[in-house]
Amino acid sequence: MPGKVHPDDLLDHVFARTGETDDSVRLGPATGEDAAAIDWPGGTLVVSSDPISLAASQVGTLGVHVGCNDVAASGADPRWLTTVLLLPESARSSDDSDDEGPGVLEQITHDLDTAARSVGATIVGGHSEYVDALERPVVSLTAMGATETVIPTGGASPGEKVILTKAAGIEGTAILAADFGAELDIENAVCERAETFLEEISVVPEARIVREYATAMHDPTEGGVIAASLELAKAADVDVELSREAIPVRPETAQLCEAAGVDPLRIFGSGALLATVPVDSVDACLEALADAGIEAAAIGTVSACDGDVPTLEVDSQRFTEPIEDDLYPLWAAADAEEVRSEGND
Incomplete structure (x- = not known):
């Protein structure tokens, strides 16, 4: 059944396996929390990652907003984004085509850019590739922002x-x-x-x-x-x-x-x-x-x-x-x- 991992499994297999302890982490993985918070010289860095899989006409826009919402809900202004863009192999033909209308890659990146500008955020990096096993695009977006007061x-x-x-x-x-x-x-x-x-x-x-x-x-x-x-x-x-x-x-x-x-x-x-x-x-x-x-x-x-x-x-x-x-x-x-x-x- 699709959906979130059960909180008990998160406690047993995710939250307890987070690598080295770091005192700069103010808010780490926890049930219900929208983002992590890390102390840094500029105050507190708020970070959140989310994947989204939809039609090309929606995935870019919603991907930005879903990620940025978690940062905003933690009290920060979204400022920086990284995007991992996985495209079905079938999309390659539309991206290489000279036919009228945007290809899948063109559509998604246009929407990522527009949505990022609408919330005042900058895309600073990421990764893009075609994947045989996919039937529709997947965007995994990490949003970051700075704040003086984290609201958990x-x-x-x-x-x-x-x-x-x-x-x-x-x-x-x-x-x-x-x-x-x-x-x-x-x-x-x-x-x-x-x-x-x-x-x-x-x-x-x-x-x-x-x-x-x-x-x-x-x-x-x-x-x-x-x-x-x-x-x-x-x-x-x-x-x-x-x-x-x-x-x-x-x-x-x-x-x-x-x-x-x-x-x-x-x-x-x-x-x-x-x-x-x-x-x-x-x-x-x-x-x-x-x-x-x-x-x-x-x-x-x-x-x-x-x-x-x-x-x-x-x-x-x-x-x-x-x-x-x-x-x-x-x-x-x-x-x-x-x-x-x-x-x-």
Whole structure:
């Protein structure tokens, strides 16, 4: 099954195998943390790496924003990027062709450049090659930025409020429209609006505002708001309680999720920023976001851990273990149907 490695396996096989101890590492590999933080002469260097595999028309843009979001969610401004670009061998013909339209390499590098400029970052190096085993491009991007104050996922304290910028399921809504819209009982206009949500994936603008108030910030990705909130709770060893009614869900998201039978709080959530803020700073934080034209809402509360393990409670639902993103079963069902169709040909 695709998806993140289970936290127990990360603890056993990843976090415990990190080479030499280095006192300059302020924040290393840990459950839920978006990036590493390293002391250096200029303050603190924040570093994050992420792979992404999509169609050539999306992978460059989203690759930059996914990587830069993690740096921004840790309190830094993204400044430097390295990219490892792996292309399917089939793309070589399009890159060598004189036909009209961009080749795969041209499309991706154009989008990498445009997206990097949009967040004020510079691509400083990387690697590119063609790979026989690939069916679609893969971009692995490392983003770096500098800050004087690192804001970790695990910085939340009891009594603070949880806020969410924009809305739940922004990335997942665009995926639903693009991958399943034709099969769902949804108007074309709704799908067209939903696909434009990919243009809002960056959280760099709101992170620059929220970091002035937040004790913790986190970038919801796979598993959406629920997965990210549980990761925040575990990282800080606290309980988190959310009100489903308080969580912003756009009409397009609600319609597509209802048609697909999925929970808008459990689908890919890139494009929103999750944060914890002291009670006396909540209003100022929300007002600053509103002044910048960014929607946000207080959606829950942090409390002391009341049991053996940190817990997320969403109304009457309790979560203590990682969840699977609701889109994975849809993809699995679609793959199975494709195999059956091919078998019947």
